[in-house]
Amino acid sequence: MNKxxxxxxxxxxxxxxxxxxxxxxxxxxxxxxxxxxxxxSGLKGRGGAGFPTGLKWKLTSEVESDEKYVIxxxxxxxxxxxxDREILSSVPHKVLTGMAVCARIIGSKKGYxxxxxxxxxxxxxxxxxIDNFHKLLxxxxxxxxxxxxxxxxxxxxxxxxxxxxxxxxxxxxxxxxPPFPTNxxxxxxxxxxxxxxxxxxxxxxxxxxxxxFRDLGVQDSRGSKVxxxxxxxxxxxxxxxxxxxTLQKFVEDFGDGDAKAVQVGGASGFCVPRKKFDxxxxxxxxxxxxxxxxxGGSMMIFNSSRSMYNVLHNxxxxxxxxxxxxxxPCRVGTQQLxxxxxxxxxxxxxxSYLDKLMELAEAMRVTAKCGLGQSVANSFSSxxxxxKEEMIY
Ligand SMILES: Cc1cc2nc3c(=O)[nH]c(=O)nc-3n(C[C@H](O)[C@H](O)[C@H](O)COP(=O)(O)O)c2cc1C
Ligand code: SF4
Numbered sequence: 607m608n609k610x611x612x613x614x615x616x617x618x619x620x621x622x623x624x625x626x627x628x629x630x631x632x633x634x635x636x637x638x639x640x641x642x643x644x645x646x647s648g649l650k651g652r653g654g655a656g657f658p659t660g661l662k663w664k665l666t667s668e669v670e671s672d673e674k675y676v677i678x679x680x681x682x683x684x685x686x687x688x689x690d691r692e693i694l695s696s697v698p699h700k701v702l703t704g705m706a707v708c709a710r711i712i713g714s715k716k717g718y719x720x721x722x723x724x725x726x727x728x729x730x731x732x733x734x735x736i737d738n739f740h741k742l743l744x745x746x747x748x749x750x751x752x753x754x755x756x757x758x759x760x761x762x763x764x765x766x767x768x769x770x771x772x773x774x775x776x777x778x779x780x781x782x783x784p785p786f787p788t789n790x791x792x793x794x795x796x797x798x799x800x801x802x803x804x805x806x807x808x809x810x811x812x813x814x815x816x817x818x819f820r821d822l823g824v825q826d827s828r829g830s831k832v833x834x835x836x837x838x839x840x841x842x843x844x845x846x847x848x849x850x851x852t853l854q855k856f857v858e859d860f861g862d863g864d865a866k867a868v869q870v871g872g873a874s875g876f877c878v879p880r881k882k883f884d885x886x887x888x889x890x891x892x893x894x895x896x897x898x899x900x901x902g903g904s905m906m907i908f909n910s911s912r913s914m915y916n917v918l919h920n921x922x923x924x925x926x927x928x929x930x931x932x933x934x935p936c937r938v939g940t941q942q943l944x945x946x947x948x949x950x951x952x953x954x955x956x957x958s959y960l961d962k963l964m965e966l967a968e969a970m971r972v973t974a975k976c977g978l979g980q981s982v983a984n985s986f987s988s989x990x991x992x993x994k995e996e997m998i999y
Contacts (some may be wrong), residue, residue, distance in 0.1 A: 614845055614846060614847065615822070615830045615846040615847060615848065616846065617807075617810045617819075617830050617846060618693060618697065618700070618803065618806050618807065618810070618830070618832055618846050619692075619693075619696055619697060619846060620697075621696065621697060622700075622813070624813075625699040625700075625702075625703055625739075625742065626742055626745075628703060628809065628812055628813045629703050629706060629707070629742065629746060630746055631812070632703075632707045632812040633706075633707065633710055633746055633748060637667060637710070637711045640707060640711060640812070641660050641663055641664045641667070641711065642660070643660075643811055643812070643815070643816045644659050644660030644663065644808065644811060644816070645658065645660030645661065645664070646660075646816045646820065647660070647811045647816035647819040647820050647828065647829065648816075648819070648820050648823070648826075648827075648828030648829065649804065649807055649808070649811060649819065649828065649829060650826075650827075650828075650890060651800060651801055651804050652801045652802075652803035652804045652807070652831065652832070652902065652903070653679055653764075653800070653801030653803075653804065653902055654684070654801075654871070654874075654900070654901075654902035654977075655977070656890045656900055659800065659804055659807075659808065662788060662798055662800070663708055663711055663712060663798055665788040666712045666787075666788045666796045666797070666798045667711050667712045667713065669788065669789055669796040671713075671795055671796050673793070673795045674712050674713055674714040674795055674796045674797065674798075675714055675716055675717065675718065675791060675792045675793070675795060675796075675797040675798070676705045676708045676709050676712070676714050676716075676717040676718075676750075676797070676798050676800075677717065677718050677719075677720060677769070677791070677792060677797060677798070677799040677800075678701055678705055678717070678718070678719045678720065678799075678800060678801075678802055678805055679720055679764060679766065679769065679799055679800065679801050679802065680694060680719050680720055680721045680722060680725065680802050681720055681721075681722050681757050681763055681764035681769065682722050682725070682764070682802075683722065683759075683760075683761035683763075683764045683928075684761075684764070684871075684872035684873065684874065684902055684903075684904050685872045685873045685904065685906075685921070685924060686834055686836050686837075686869070686872045686873075686904030686905070686906045687834045687872055687902055687903050687904040688834045688836075688844065689803065689832040689833065689834045689844050689903045690801070690802035690803060691722075691725055691728070692832075692844045693802050693803055693806050693832065694719075694721075694725070694728055694732065694802055695728060695731075697806060698732060698735050699735065699739065700805070700806040700809035700810075701719075701802055701805045701806050701809075702735070702736065702739045702752060703808075703809045703812070704800070704804075704805030704806065704807075704808035704809055705717045705750075705752060705805055706739075706743060706748060706750055707808065707812065708798050708800070708805075708808075709748070709750040710748060710750070712796065712798055714750065714798075715749050715750055715751065716750070716751055716752075716753075717750060717751070717752040717753070718752065718753050718754070718755045718773065718792075719732065719752065719753075719754050719755070720755050720757055720763075720769055720773065721754050721755065721756055721757060722757050722759070723756060723757045723758045723759040724759060726756065729754055729756070732754060733754065736752050736753075736754070739752070740752075755773055757769075757772070758772070758778075760772075760778050760928065760930075761924075761928040761978070762778055762779070762780065762928055762929075762930045762976075762978055763778040765780050765976055765977055765978065766787055766791070766799045767780045767781035767783065767787070767791075767976075768780045768781075768930065768976070769799070770787070770791055770792045770793075770797070773792055774792070774793060777930075778930065779930045779932045780930070780932070780975060780976035780978075782975070787799050801902075803831075803832050803903070807819070807829060807830075822848050822849070823848055823849035823850050823889070824849060824850030824887070824889060825850075825889070826889070826890050827849035827850060827888075827889030827890045827898070828849065829849065830846050830847060830848055830849070831846070831847060831848075831849050831888075831901075831903065832844060832845070832846050832903055833845050833846075833847060833901070833903050833904075833905050834903045834904050834905065835860050835905050835907070836904075836905070836906050836907070837869075837906040837907040837908055837909075838861070838862050838864070838865065838907045838908055838909035838911075838912070839860045839861060839862060839907050840862055841860060845860075849888060849889045850887060850888070850889050851887070851888050852883065852884055852885075852886060852887055852888075853868055853870070853878055853882070853883040853884075853886045853887075853888065854883040854884040856868065856883075856888065856905065857883055857907065860905070860907060861907050861909075862907075862909055864909040864910050864911075865880065865883075865907050865908070865909055866879065866880050866908055866909060866910045866912070867879050867880065867907075867908045867912075867914065867917075867992070867993070868883070868905060868906065868907050868908070869904070869905075869906040869908070869917070869985065870886075870888065870899045870901045870904075870905060871899065871900060871901035871902060871904055871984070872901075872902065872904035872906075873920075873921040873924050873925065873985055874977070874978070874981035874982070874984055874985065875899070875900075875901055875902075875904065875981075875984055875985065876899050876984050876985065876988045877914070877917075877985055877988040877989045877992060877993075878899070878988070878992075879992040879993070882897070882992075885897055886898070886899060887899070888900075888901060913996060914989055914992075914993035914996045914997075915947070915951060915993075915996050915997055917989065918947060918985065918986065918989045918990070918997070919944070919947065919948075921985050921986075921989075922940060922943055922944040922947065922982075922986075923944065925940040925943075925978070925982050926940045926941055926944055928978065929978060929979065930978070932975060933973075933974055933975040933976075933979065935969065935970045935973040935974045935975075935979055936970060936974040936975070936976075936978060936979025936982070939966055939967070939969070939970045939974070939979065939982070940979070940982060942963075942966060943963055943966060943967060943982065943986060946959060946960075946962075946963040946966075947960075947963065947990075947997060950963075950997055950998055950999065951997065951998070951999060952999065953999035957994065957997070957998045960990050960994060960997055960998075963986070963990070964983075964986065964987050964990055964991070967982055967983035967986040967987055968983050968987065970982055970983060971983045
């Protein structure tokens with residue numbers, strides 16, 4: 607298959623050797639200028655929720671506290687996502703630069719990279735790079751140190767408040783919100799927590815200015831995005847592409863010619879069937895025309911040989927396993943959804959039972975305590991609605 611026309615961008619992965627210069631230049635500028643650049647670039651968090659990064663830094667900078675933290679979320683637990691590993695392997699200096707500039711702006715002396723347990727193999731090389739980076743910070747008179755904190759392989763610990771709990775030595779269980787991390791994060795102190803990719807993008811914005819970033823993408827979804835492409839594709843891998851692409855274009859570029867569905871955003875994202883490819887745009891939900899779907903980066907392609915019942919079964923197995931069990935809608939709901947689709951598939955329940963299960967999933971969206979339980983309905987309802995015939999006996 608000829609994929610030579612594929613338009614890949616090279617902002618994040620371009621291996622630039624000017625960290626010292628970019629950091630020095632950024633640190634010489636007033637905090638407000640740097641924040642304004644981030645805000646006008648339109649950068650939104652790449653960890654999934656899409657909160658504007660400049661605003662997050664600004665809010666944290668405005669809180670009075672003698673202790674603040676910058677945390678890089680490298681837990682990367684969403685099924686089908688593997689781009690943060692690559693960013694940390696190939697351009698870690700960009701992530702560290704973003705953390706250091708953030709630290710200066712908010713007034714933090716301490717940062718952490720919360721590294722997914724399975725990425726332990728990255729730790730030795732990262733420690734060396736952090737060590738050299740500290741020398742550069744000393745030269746530039748910035749009192750900031752970065753440490754690595756190892757995660758232990760729980761998906762829920764990627765959720766920011768569960769991540770703080772786990773760093774504090776407690777069970778990784780999400781907290782009630784508010785308060786938000788900008789006011790009360792790690793150790794109850796104001797904390798900026800950003801995804802690996804978000805921090806790497808700030809480097810490009812400080813280097814090239816906000817316009818170059820803003821010129822990419824569409825409306826409320828500016829800049830480039832790093833995608834992890836997997837499933838039925840002849841070219842699985844990591845690609846930096848512009849926001850705003852239709853799924854039709856995406857499957858033309860990445861599919862095997864027989865794509866019947868794309869799961870956008872991993873197990874907690876949405877499943878789009880072939881008939882909706884041309885009407886669905888990849889970007890944050892908001893003012894885009896037609897349906898737009900956000901993604902932390904995971905793009906899974908399924909061709910006609912795949913059973914969507916099995917796909918949904920796998921996702922529910924995952925949620926049952928990863929639910930922290932703290933709140934009833936999620937702890938019990940995930941199990942009931944799994945038992946429910948099994949019963950329909952075996953013919954023990956009629957197909958109308960699927961409607962009841964969708965009601966349960968929607969109830970979880972409004973009653974579950976955190977994003978894990980709230981997002982189960984995304985994949986559940988979109989798979990059941992679009993592939994009902996595959997769910998029944
Ligand atoms: C269940 C769950 C898992 C999450 N896992 C991650 C993760 O692995 N990495 C990540 O950056 N954000 C993850 N998030 C989102 C974080 O809570 C948080 O929004 C993000 O780190 C903020 O960074 P950003 O603004 O740069 O996106 C997860 C959220 C939920 C609800
Ligand atoms: S929604 Fe699920 S993961 Fe989140 S707090 Fe409740 S039980 Fe835990």
